[in-house]
Amino acid sequence: MNFARTNTLKLFAIGLALIQGIDSSAQTSTQKTVNIGNTWQALPVKASSPEDNPTTQEKVELGKKLFFDPRLSLTGTVSCNTCHNLMEGGDDGRSTSMGIHGRLGPRNAPTVWNSVFQNSQFWDGRSMSLEDQARGPIVAGPEMGMPAHKNAVDRIAAIPGYQAAFSRVFKSEEPVTIDNAVKAIAAFERTLITPNSAYDRFVHGNKSAMNEKQLQGMKLFDSIGCTECHSGPAFNGWEIGSTTPMFEEFPRNAKNPLVKHFGLNKDLGRFKATKNVADKHHYKVPTLRNITLTAPYLHNGAVPTLAETVRVMSETQLDAQISDTEVSSIVEFLTALEGEFPELTLPRLPSRSGQSVLDDQEPAAKTE
Amino acid sequence: MNFARTNTLKLFAIGLALIQGIDSSAQTSTQKTVNIGNTWQALPVKASSPEDNPTTQEKVELGKKLFFDPRLSLTGTVSCNTCHNLMEGGDDGRSTSMGIHGRLGPRNAPTVWNSVFQNSQFWDGRSMSLEDQARGPIVAGPEMGMPAHKNAVDRIAAIPGYQAAFSRVFKSEEPVTIDNAVKAIAAFERTLITPNSAYDRFVHGNKSAMNEKQLQGMKLFDSIGCTECHSGPAFNGWEIGSTTPMFEEFPRNAKNPLVKHFGLNKDLGRFKATKNVADKHHYKVPTLRNITLTAPYLHNGAVPTLAETVRVMSETQLDAQISDTEVSSIVEFLTALEGEFPELTLPRLPSRSGQSVLDDQEPAAKTE
Structure with missing residues (x-):
């Protein structure tokens, strides 16, 4: 039995305890029968940073520039924001992502909003940090398509404004490195938090923040076992302070x-x-925060609507046959997880004066 | 003789008058010998709007959403901002633009910054308004690639938040139309002005705003005849209040x-x-505002650097052989045209809850 399984059982036990708590209540209104207890937690408004990459305002600003800079891709057309659009749900609305030259990736883009509250990154959880995650897409063929990290670093290093910003933030002699670039991107991502949803306000004691149907859905979400995996403040099994990744079949x-x-x-x-056989068909548990904004759904983006996804999950994971009304109440509950998005200003991306930095690799971009 | 030619001669006469003005000065410092006169004009800080599309704050906000919304493209990956990146020079840094599926367009993306001060749009000036211009890329195969405007309108209309915003702004029963969409985009674009460059401050009387080399370049820019076409506040022949387009061979x-x-x-x-033979090899005169940020250059983006472009223009247009030092001083002058970019907040793009609006056309997007 691996950790993931132990954790699942523990969470399942918490779920049971909660259901018992609800059942023992004699109150008639759903609003009053939903037991807040320890299971329902509000989203933190701030995230801590790792020791080797403290969050600073200057680093966040640099990371924001890099996040929005399409010149990190071979063709100069795809930025982090292309597939993780911060103006919307932090994803791209596509079944699977489309990178340079219209190439299709194999999986659905997970939201970058609240990704700091995922204990691992990518659907298969192969990155244990936001820093490590940010390295991947830059050199992924169907994403930003750079032949190597060196090409991205050379691009950035050729832009005086970036040289200056990296120097200020990292204070080393050769500050423009891939390690520093992903540190800055991760620092920015740690600020991408959407607190104060209707659900959060409810958990904080505002009993009218959620409507009756949402509360019914919330109860059902718990009683049929969704909270077995989608628990905690981000509805992904993550507990505040924990760094242990959790995977589910x-x-x-x-x-x-x-x-x-x-x-x-x-x-x-x-x-x-x-390549571990026990990991076949295992995935990280994705957050359900702002799930209404990130259709289509699941790792392959094959399920078009949230309602269908709720049914798929209840049947394929929980062996629970639920009615259309029940599906609809869970969907309604999930709308209560839409958070408040911070107002972000558009960064100014620095340029090399009088010469595009795309020139250097333009021939390669064209021949593909 | 068409208007373009008449206008050219008029501007040429102004240029000559200015050179005479400079020559008649007995002062030794370049700073003092550059005659401001009527030719050197600062950029307006605000643009007027056409009678049938008055600029309002709500319309600008809606236009901003549309400008940044990649769902206006067939694949959901290309927005107006993709080729006219407001975080940088208002262009894409590419020789020719790359739209959906990595398709290449035929010409270099002109900057959208200060485009309100162009009397016509596109390199060939085939649009006489920003509204008309905005219609083009949505249905251009190598750009956003929508089969028809109806597809774009259907996408937007399927998003409740857009329905509400269009209703508020246009107050009609069926407010989501292509005409209203391009009106909103154009209203936003009318706010994209970069005033207060070093050059503008100089023209306004701050004699130390430009350095000695920039002033030498400014003088040369005028004396070799660049101002024959690149005159006026936007350095594109446009005069305040004029709506007559100007084309040059x-x-x-x-x-x-x-x-x-x-x-x-x-x-x-x-x-x-x-299809008029007299129009062969004629183009609108593009603005030189922020020209340092929009490499590579010219209609085909074939000239990588600004220095080479200055040489190309002087030799191919003005028959002027200039030295490397002279080229360099004109380039230095052009750096003085980098304006102040307004701080823009990222728009929030509305979503259809629990279902991507890309679904509707995803199969079409995939089979191409």
Whole structure:
């Protein structure tokens, strides 16, 4: 039994305790029967940073520039923000992402909002930090498509404004390195938090923040077992202070017809990263924060609507057949997880005066 | 003789008058010998709007959302901002733009900054308004690639937040139309002005705003004839209040070896739009505001650096052979045209809850 399983059982026990708590209540209104207890937690408004990459305002500003800079891609057309659009749900609305030259990636882009509250990154959790995650897409063929990190670093280093910003932030002689670039991007991402959703206000004691149907959905979400995995403040199993990643098998009921219908069993999940047979079809548990804004759904983006996704998850994971009304109440509950998005100013991206930095690799970009 | 030619001669006369003004001065410092006169004008800080599309704050906000919304493209990956990046020079740093599926367009993306001060839009000036311009890229195959405007309108109309915003701004029963969408985009673009450059401050009387080399370059820019076309506050022949477009032949000296070297004669320019033989190789005069930020240069983006571009223009248009030092001083002058960019907040793009609006056309996007 690996940690993921132990953790699951623990969470399951908490879920049971909560249901018992609700059942023992004699109150009639749903609003009053939802027991806040320890399971329902509000989203932190701030995230801590790792010791080797403290968050500073200057670093965040630099990271924001890099996050929005399409010149990090071979063709100069794809930035982090292309697939993780901060103006919307932090994703791209596509089944699977589209990088340079219209190439399609294999999986659905997870939201970058609140990604600091995921204990691992990528669907298969192959990165244990935001810093490590940020390295990947830059050199991924179907994403930003750089031949090597060196090409991205050379691009940035050729822009005087970036040289100056890296120097200020990292205070070393050769400050423009891939390690520093991903540190800055991660520092920026640590600020991408959407607190104060209706759910959060409810948890904080505002009993009218959620409507009756949302509260019914919340109760059902817990009682059918969604909280077994989607627990904690980010609804992804993460607990405040914890750094231990959690992975879950998906789909558990491989024979459910919805699995074939949506092709949910084709991807081997975490196994692709670890080559450990026990990791076949295992995934990190994604946050449900702002889930209404990140359709289509699941690792392959094959499920178009949130309602269908709720049904898929209840049937393939929890063996629970639920009615359309029940699906709809859970969907309604999930709308209560839409948070408040911080107002961000557009960064000014520095330029090399009188000469594009794309020139250096333009021929390579054209011949592909 | 068409208007363009008349206008050219008029501007040329102004240029001559100015040179005489400078020559008649007995002062030794360049700073003092540059005659401000009527030719050197500061950029307006605000633009007027057409009668049928008055600029309002709500319309500008809606236009900003649309400008940044990649869902206006077939694949959901290309927004107006992709090729006209407001975080940088208002262009994409590419020789020619790259739209959906990595398709290449035929010409270099002109900057959107200060485009309100262009009397016509596109390199061939085929649009006489920002509204008309904004219609083009949405349905251009190598840009946003929508099969028809209806597809873009249907996408937007399927998003409740857009429905509400269009209703508020246009107050009609069916407010989401392509006409209203481009009106909003144009209203936003009318706010994209970068005043208060070193040059503007100099023109306004701050004699130390430009350095000695920039002033030498400014003088040379005028004396070799650049101001013949690149005159007025936006350095594109536009005069405040004028709505008459101006087109110029380029390259004039077709036999100059630089023409062949950079393939400058291949594009038939405005002729492609009008089929009028007199329009062959004619183009609108582009603004030189922030020209340092929009490399590579010219209609085909074939000239990588600003220094080379200054040489190309002086040889192919003005028959002027200038030294490296002279080229460099003109480049230095052009750096004085970098304006102040307004701080913009990132818009929040509305979503259809629990279902991506890309779904509707995803199959089409995939089969291409």
